[in-house]
Amino acid sequence: MGQLIDGKAVAARVRAEVKAEVERLKAERGLVPGLTVVRVGEDPASKIYVNGKKKAAEEVGFNSWEEHPDASITEEELLSVVEKLNEDPAVHGILVQLPLPKHINAERIISAVRPEKDADGFHPLNAGNLSLGKPGPRPCTPYGVMRLLREVGCNPEGKKAVVVGRSNIVGKPMALLLLEANATVTLCHSKTPDLAAEVAQADIVVAAVGVAEIIKGAWIKPGAVVIDVGMNRMPDGKLKGDVEFAAAQERASFITPVPGGVGPMTIAMLMRNTLDAAKGRD
Numbered sequence: 001m002g003q004l005i006d007g008k009a010v011a012a013r014v015r016a017e018v019k020a021e022v023e024r025l026k027a028e029r030g031l032v033p034g035l036t037v038v039r040v041g042e043d044p045a046s047k048i049y050v051n052g053k054k055k056a057a058e059e060v061g062f063n064s065w066e067e068h069p070d071a072s073i074t075e076e077e078l079l080s081v082v083e084k085l086n087e088d089p090a091v092h093g094i095l096v097q098l099p100l101p102k103h104i105n106a107e108r109i110i111s112a113v114r115p116e117k118d119a120d121g122f123h124p125l126n127a128g129n130l131s132l133g134k135p136g137p138r139p140c141t142p143y144g145v146m147r148l149l150r151e152v153g154c155n156p157e158g159k160k161a162v163v164v165g166r167s168n169i170v171g172k173p174m175a176l177l178l179l180e181a182n183a184t185v186t187l188c189h190s191k192t193p194d195l196a197a198e199v200a201q202a203d204i205v206v207a208a209v210g211v212a213e214i215i216k217g218a219w220i221k222p223g224a225v226v227i228d229v230g231m232n233r234m235p236d237g238k239l240k241g242d243v244e245f246a247a248a249q250e251r252a253s254f255i256t257p258v259p260g261g262v263g264p265m266t267i268a269m270l271m272r273n274t275l276d277a278a279k280g281r282d
């Protein structure tokens with residue numbers, strides 16, 4: 001029976017580390033990191049996340065602001081909101097909450113954020129730096145997954161890692177981070193002919209598909225570490241992951257729950273990226 005990976009507890013530890021560094025930054029340089037979240041219109045799922053972020057920012061001692069324009073804002077107007085934040089020296093981290101309304105080209109907005117202030121690690125320059133193995137902000141969810149692996153003593157080096165899902169915000173950067181950590185990485189997606197056979201090879205499985213319980217417990221190699229990034233809202237309001245949890249836990253050595261696994265880490269790593277932006281990276 002696999003051990004639970006307590007994402008809430010690890011996230012609290014990350015926040016405590018960030019908090020200690022913020023105190024030092026304040027004392028030594030009189031600098032308070034600032035984070036602004038831009039949330040366009042109303043999206044109920046986004047609200048939970050933004051509230052979690054606000055609480056975390058407060059806890060670690062950041063200045064934290066929210067810009068909340070109406071869904072009717074034009075692309076040009078939103079670009080000038082981003083431009084204003086780019087120019088504001090008190091703002092070290094900018095996060096533009098996705099998804100954006102359909103009339104706005106999200107790619108254009110993300111590219112408008114100054115790469116140094118890109119708290120999400122979504123800017124093309126930062127995506128490029130990740131793929132080149134150069135420093136820079138890392139996408140918060142895969143960055144958090146790497147931290148969870150470390151916490152349970154799972155060093156990816158020499159292991160077979162299978163990532164399911166190839167999104168630009170989770171799957172692709174996840175594969176790159178695991179590769180950087182010297183895993184042998186397979187990136188699976190909707191056109192993968194035999195997903196079960198791929199997953200069955202994996203010492204580390206990262207599920208980031210967005211389909212409830214698509215990864216069956218019986219596929220898991222005994223002793224594998226299973227990380228579930230899925231957050232699927234069921235009709236009863238409960239959250240379910242991408243992994244068939246109980247059956248997978250039978251075989252795994254470690255497994256993340258949903259909720260309480262990867263989700264809280266995403267927010268904690270956002271704090272880490274913002275702190276690093278305020279410190280100035282080299």
Ligand SMILES: Nc1nc(=O)c2c([nH]1)NC[C@@H]1CN(c3ccc(C(=O)N[C@@H](CCC(=O)O)C(=O)O)cc3)C=[N+]21
Pocket residue numbers: 045046048049052095096097098099120140231239258259260261262263264265266267
């Ligand atoms: N630019 C941008 N960056 C993001 O990182 C981003 C985004 N847009 N848009 C929305 C998604 C969603 N997201 C979540 C992160 C953590 C939890 C989280 O902490 N979830 C808790 C449970 C929450 C619950 O119970 O509903 C958990 O998994 O334990 C949720 C959602 C970040 N996102």
